[in-house]
Amino acid sequence: MEKNLDDVMDSCGIAPEGISYFDPGNDPNFVFKKDPTFEIVTLYDVDGNIANMNSWFECAHYVNGGWNNIQILNYQGDKFLLFSMLAIAMIGSVLYFIDIKKRYVKK
């Protein structure tokens, strides 16, 4: 949980006096109250979605939910996959054609 508090502090700053974080759970009537003294913070999720935080509590809740103030510009999973595949394909092709050559020479 310590790591969690550090994350919240990194993204949202220090908790204002008298405010501490608790999990609001799944209450559909729960509303994040705007704190006029809180300087708006922008958070991002892994899909690149953006949300503006209007209070420290709201910000802490989002950070606990995996949001962050660092925007990871398009985590390119497909790029990573492609280069891994290219490496496998090159090795695979070399082995395959060496094997074919051997068979051809044998014949």
Place this chain on the structure above:
Amino acid sequence: MLKNKNSLIGFIVIFLIIIFPFARHDSGDIYNPLPIDDSSIGYYQSTTCNISLSEVYLENLGNENFRYNAHNYAGLECYGKVTGVDKVGDTFIVSIGTNPSFSFLTQIFLWSFILFFIRKKDTDVFEPTNISLIVVPIIFTFQQISEERFYIYENKYFNSEFSFSNYNLFIIFIAIYLYCILLNISLRTRISNIINYIPFVFVVVGTFNGFNLNFYVLLFVILGINNLLNGGFKSRYNKIYLIFTFFWLLSPGDSYTFFDTDKIRGFVNSSNTISSKAYWILIIGLVVNGFYLLYVKSEINIPLLVRNSLLAGSSMVLLGLSGASSNLINFLNFYIFGQNKTGIRTFDSVAGNTWRGFSASAESAGEFYGFILLLYFLCFFYKKISFSYADMLMIIVVMFGLYKTNNFAALLTLLILTVATILYHKFGAKISKRNFFIVAISFLVIFGVFVTNKYDYTYLSTELLYEASLHSNLYTNQSNYQKTTLITEFFNAENLNTLFNIDNPNKASSSLSGLIEIYTPTIGIPLVPNLVSLISASSVLINRTEMWGIFIAKYSPNMSETFFGNGPYQLNNYLYSHEIRLDLPEEKLTSLFLPHSSVADLFIFTGFIGVGLIFFWATQLLQKKSGSNYLKILVFFLFLNFLKSDSILYVSSVLLLLLSVVLIKENKSVNE
């Protein structure tokens, strides 16, 4: 079985790669799994892509009030992790990220390594072409573009542009390229033995997650290319196929329609565009060529085939039941075996039961179980296999599976054909063919008299047309109840002309109009039953009136489609081109209504000429004498069952049909 150590290692490595993302656990992270209930939905919604499947599973051991759902439209970072929890009714749905690009890689390699477990020959029996290494990846990468509308909803990384930054297309290309290499290596020594392992296609279903593509289609396309490059181009089949292609491309239909593929994903065209049509025409043409090559190269090993059939059948039953009892196994069954849909989580034999996801329909599962039992019986009866207690155990499991599919037709045909085989064996030599036919026709006449005594003849002969009319868009301004009343009145008065031509001109589909014309001929031939009456009476007897009625109401082909069809595995025009008003309960209106007859399916794809040619070819094939004449009953069994099911739409059932055809060719005798 596991002679090849390298294959086993490869298989285990790929299996672990598949399982790892789902089983990942980081004890140092701050996102702890919670018991799934109303209070934790919000937590899971706000901690997406942080908690793995295994973490949720272990936290909720014993709680079966939720099910896992594959969430394809999630990035690689969410693979194997919870991407959200929702509550539908009383059940919680836990979505697990299963990005299609990565799923495709893992599934294609896992299943490729499974091919290496097929027994191999000591020497090369086949020299596969290397041209397929380039051609096949191009074809299947092209599918992404041709069926854009399907893929755009399935994969976050999908992009239809041709550019170097479109990594997804390159991933697919390279994965298929590697698959071709693995397959070429495997085919060299195993092509003749593949046929003996066909029953396992009912266990490893092979539909790629998030793709409209099946593993076996890939395999047969590669074989098809090999067949074409070995002189197959000149075959009569390919020449006829080219003629059909001309007509299929000429009649494009409404290119905006889209079929989400539902339970037949992987083996059906989702789109009606020219490029999509061209892709499926090419694919099915190559698949059929692949079938031919496998037919020629196959060597049946009866004891091995029977054992594999029993193993596959009993595995399907046991895995299916495990999936019904555990939400985790249900999800893993879906993912590892490439099911089209997750299995139904009930033990009951209910309507719509898809045999736990291993089969798209309970009917095709029933046909498979029936096929296994009939195969075992025939091989045992004709002394091709010996008795074993292990076989008996598996037979009991398969019998239980057949019982649970609720497929009465499969059970009945199995019993009739078994008794017929015994009787033929006992009296076949003593009875001449002429006497046999006299007895058979006498039975038919007695049966006909019995049926017409039980039901009213007019009812039997018009019930199908009546049912089709109920589902047609007649009396558009009236309610369904009023429509039914009016239609019933006209049918009772035998006044179809007023119903269709005066009150509702151009409202009936061309199929319904055509059948009405046949039903009311200007010249009647005495003693020859009307074709429509015959089909109608048959539909009543086999409980297909409603489904065939809906098919007739829906399908409205033009002239070209009537004779040549819409193209292979193209259902868009059938599903969407003609407006209907189903006379069904509200909750059923959005269901997928397939024709419920493989002949009707073939009629949609290839028209009258195609169906005629297929029947002509089938008759020729059955007339050929071979050393395995006794196995022709298997083809007959499948044929009878396919008449009333959509099995031709399912890859596994088509491959089962292929197996039955290979079984009756002049096989070299191969024994254990």
